[in-house]
Amino acid sequence: MVNKKISGKLKEIQQELLRRKAALEQDLIRLSNEKLSDDQVQDAGDQAFTLTMEALRASLQNTENEEYNRIIKALEAIDEGTYGICVDCGSEISEKRLKHYPNASRCIACQEQAEALG
């Protein structure tokens, strides 16, 4: 790993991303260990409830997994010195945007375009 000089602001973002990453790791471990249905016999109502909870848990797990992957990418970009550079057009992502979306990999214009294309 190349140890580039990291600016104070970037260091802050990095710390924040690391905190978020640790929290997500805890959450994902908890979610994968949590067992909603045990061996007890369930009535139809319980089963429906369990299915709903399972679906909610699965979608939460997906969301958190995606965020986790974006954080990993952002941290890699910080290490490589490419953080804050739009992956599509190569221009700098505004500080304001990074403040709100520290794991953004595109500038606003490219993000909008990517979303429009779906």
Ligand SMILES: [Zn+2]
């Ligand atoms: Zn761009």
